[in-house]
Amino acid sequence: MSNTAAVVRTMTDSRNTSYKILFIIGFCHLLNDSIQAIIPAMFPILEKSMGLSFTQLGLIAFALNIVSSLLQPVIGMFTDKKPMPFALPIGLTFTMFGVLGLSLAPRFELIVASVLFIGLGSAVFHPEGSRVAYLAAGSRRGLAQSIYQVGGNSGQAMAPLITALILVPLGQIGAAWFTAVAAIAVGLLLYIAFWYTNTLKLQHSVKMKQKGKSKTKQKGLSKAVWFSLFLILFLIFARSWYISGMTNYYAFYTIETYSFTIKQAQIFLFTFLVAGALGTFFGGPLADRFGKKLIILLSMIISAPLTILIPFVPPVAAFCLLLxxxxxxxxxxxxxxxxxxxxxxxxxxxxxxxxxGLAFGMGAIGSIAIGRSADLIGISNTMILTGFLPLLGLLTLLLPSDQKLNEWNS
Incomplete structure (x- = not known):
């Protein structure tokens, strides 16, 4: 009887949300992505100090994205079969050595090698970090992912500040400060790894207690699930392409159209990214209450007229629309x-x-396509066309409802 009571208590506790763990993993996500953000932020520094060409800078960005993005689903598939809690601090240790190498590298080849280490650390962190958020979520999965993801988006939004406050005055060696940031993340992730290990043991114990009472049949994905998965990934790609276009090229648009300085353009970009981080946080709790499909649909179709209008309005109105x-x-x-x-x-x-991971990889490809478009038809026309991408969010209507998802999983 005491064993049965323990199992019941464990199952009940699993529905509780572990906010402490969520805030720690969210903060680690902020640290990880702020380190990633220093790479493109360093481009103007490297271009001047090492005389790198735009092609070489593009190869650095490609090296980061190809490792960080494409390895994420591969690592995710592997850890779904065999979870590895201590991969989290090990991954950030790779990042720590990578950022140190980045600050000291005397030539292009060593810059690329250092970036590969940072990309590898990020590829390990993201799927396992998302799993930690899932395990700590209890019944509030939307909120949990929001806390986790807002950390990453906040880290990315810090790029303009990192450039202005650290990299411009200190140069390439300024990146060395981020070895301390990585070391802090490693320490916090060691704590997470022990919690993760204990949680897995607890889950295994519950499964063993329930074994024999109910048998779950392994079955392949239905055509409806495959179609829905393809559709949700396509919607993510469309959103990523728009975000990529804004983060990489909107500054050039403001400089050309509004005669902005680089500093003024960075303020507008920072506004857009910070607003995005806030939206990331609030979206999850809203989805917990009103449903995931509804929030995805409203997110895309409400933003579409805003993104379409942005290239046609004066600076003050553009600032408000960006928010x-x-x-x-x-x-x-x-x-x-x-x-x-x-x-x-x-x-x-x-x-x-x-x-x-793969969505951001597609965003990087989108960045190349949008850049090519800017060369062919001009930055103004390109930003106008990019503003129509969120209209693809109407395809959300074809996704199964939250109730249907529950029926498929029951």
């Missing part, structure tokens, strides 16, 4: 991760790797 568009569009960021994880239950790491 609204960033908040609205990114409110679905964490929600799409949870939707995919519930669409394919049991594949937490794989779905996190696909929705976050």
């Amino acid at each position: 609204l568009a960033g908040f609205t569009l990114m409110s679905s960021f964490s929600v799409t991760v949870v939707y995919a994880q519930e669409l394919v239950p049991g594949k937490i790491g794989t779905m996190a790797g696909l929705t976050v």
Whole structure:
């Protein structure tokens, strides 16, 4: 009887949300992504100090994205079969050595090698970090992913500040300060790893107690699930392409159209990114209350008229629209991760790797396509066309409802 009571108590506790763990993993996500953000932030520094060409800078960005993005779903698939709690601090240790190498590298080849280490650390962190958020979520998966993902988006939003406050005055060696940031993340992730290990043991104990009472049949994904998975990834790609276009090229648009300085352009970009981080946080709790499909749909279709208007309005109005568009569009960021994880239950790491890692990889490809468009038809026309991408969010209507997901998983 005492064993049965313990199992029941464990199952009940698993529905509770562990906010302490969520805030720690969210903060680690902020630290990890702020380190990633220093790489593109260093481009003007490296271009001047090492005389790198735009092609070489593009290869550095490609090296980061190809490792960080494409390895994420692979690592997620592996850890779905065999969770590895201590991969988290080990991954950030790779990042720590990578950022140290980045600050000291005397030539292009060593810069690329250092960036590969940072990309590898990030590829390990993201799917396992998302799994930690899932385990700590209890019944509030939307909120949990929001806390986790807002950390990463906040870290990315810090890039303009990092450039202005650290890299411009200190140069390449200024990146060395981020070895301390990585070391802090390693220490926090060691704590997370022990909690993660104990949670897995607890889950295994519950499964052993329940074994024989109910048998779950392993079955392949249906055509409806495959279609829904393809659709949700396509929607993520569309959002990523727009975000990539804004983060990489909107500054050039403001300089050309509004005669802004680089500093003024960075303020507008920072506004858009910070609003996106706030939207990421609020989207999850709203999805817990009103449903994931509804929030994804509203996020895309409400932001579409805003993004379409941005290139046609004066600076003050553009600033206000950037705030609204960033908040609205990114409110679905964490929600799409949870939707995919519930669409394919049991594949937490794989779905996190696909929705976050591969999506950002596609965003990098989108950046190349948008850049090519800017060369061919001009930056103004390109930004006008980019503003129509969120209209693809109407395809959300074809996704199964939250109730249907529950029926598929029951």
